[in-house]
Amino acid sequence: MESYGEMVRVSFYQKTAWQSLLILLAALTAGLIFNHLRANGIPLTADWSPEARMVSASGHSLVIPTEEARQAHAAGQALFLDARSQEWFEMGHIQGARNLPPEEIEGLFAQVLGDVPPDRLIVTYCDGEDCDLSYDLALALMERGFTNVRVLINGWTVWREAGLPVEEGRS
Amino acid sequence: MTRFRIIYLLLRLALGGIFIYASLDKILHPAAFAEIIFNYQILPGALINLTAIVLPWLELVIGLLLVFGIFMPGAAALTGLLLTVFWASLLFNLARGLDIDCGCFSTQSAGSASMAWHFIRDSVFLIMGLALFILVLKRDKLSSSKEVA
Numbered sequence: 001m002e003s004y005g006e007m008v009r010v011s012f013y014q015k016t017a018w019q020s021l022l023i024l025l026a027a028l029t030a031g032l033i034f035n036h037l038r039a040n041g042i043p044l045t046a047d048w049s050p051e052a053r054m055v056s057a058s059g060h061s062l063v064i065p066t067e068e069a070r071q072a073h074a075a076g077q078a079l080f081l082d083a084r085s086q087e088w089f090e091m092g093h094i095q096g097a098r099n100l101p102p103e104e105i106e107g108l109f110a111q112v113l114g115d116v117p118p119d120r121l122i123v124t125y126c127d128g129e130d131c132d133l134s135y136d137l138a139l140a141l142m143e144r145g146f147t148n149v150r151v152l153i154n155g156w157t158v159w160r161e162a163g164l165p166v167e168e169g170r171s
Numbered sequence: 172m173t174r175f176r177i178i179y180l181l182l183r184l185a186l187g188g189i190f191i192y193a194s195l196d197k198i199l200h201p202a203a204f205a206e207i208i209f210n211y212q213i214l215p216g217a218l219i220n221l222t223a224i225v226l227p228w229l230e231l232v233i234g235l236l237l238v239f240g241i242f243m244p245g246a247a248a249l250t251g252l253l254l255t256v257f258w259a260s261l262l263f264n265l266a267r268g269l270d271i272d273c274g275c276f277s278t279q280s281a282g283s284a285s286m287a288w289h290f291i292r293d294s295v296f297l298i299m300g301l302a303l304f305i306l307v308l309k310r311d312k313l314s315s316s317k318e319v320a
Contacts, residue, residue, distance in 0.1 A: 023233060044221055048209055
């Protein structure tokens, strides 16, 4: 009886395996064909790196290299905007930066950016390779007429690791 | 019908319906679904679009097989596997504090619904999926022994 039970189990798992494989193949085929034929299909692979994703509405990259950001900061040419929450901002931020989380832009816009001309260089940043807050903020600023907005990817970490000037507390 | 068979039928129809329903919006909006997969921050960039193209169809095929009771060992195994992957992905992001859109049933932003709620819901689905697979395994054994007898 035991050997028979073993036999049944082996055949069940074999059945499970080949059926699963067939189902996967069917889904793969259907998905690829449908994606190929439809009007709003997507490319099979895409570049999901921050550099490729963080583009303006017209398609040009918003990313600013760290060195360029450093020079602009040293020369006082750029306004740095920290897109993280106030809590994180007060624990430490790029020297001279102002705090503007993108989800609070409605209420804080006039207070934070009321005195800033629209052609001023603005560098937005948050923390982490994949943090999108800085990009969201950059898009929101461009919608509001700012013409010279850039994103410093992983800004807070990059800035600290480069030993560039930081400060704590409110702006 | 035995209680066994009623539970088996209910699990099949419920999970099949859930999978079909979950697949439709994603099939309609592949770009939005790719964005959701990206937000999970788990898959490498090169696999995101392919997953967005194929995964909804896998859900649809599995859902149909479950509803009609065809290819049950394979369909039930993949159901369990997919639900485990979804569950683990949510748990992983819950644990590292990433607040993402679930993207479970819709490619629209979920808004107020919390990660924790999605995780609990997913846990129920996972238990249902595992129960279904165990029932399929038992039925297979029963029918095999009947053939011999």
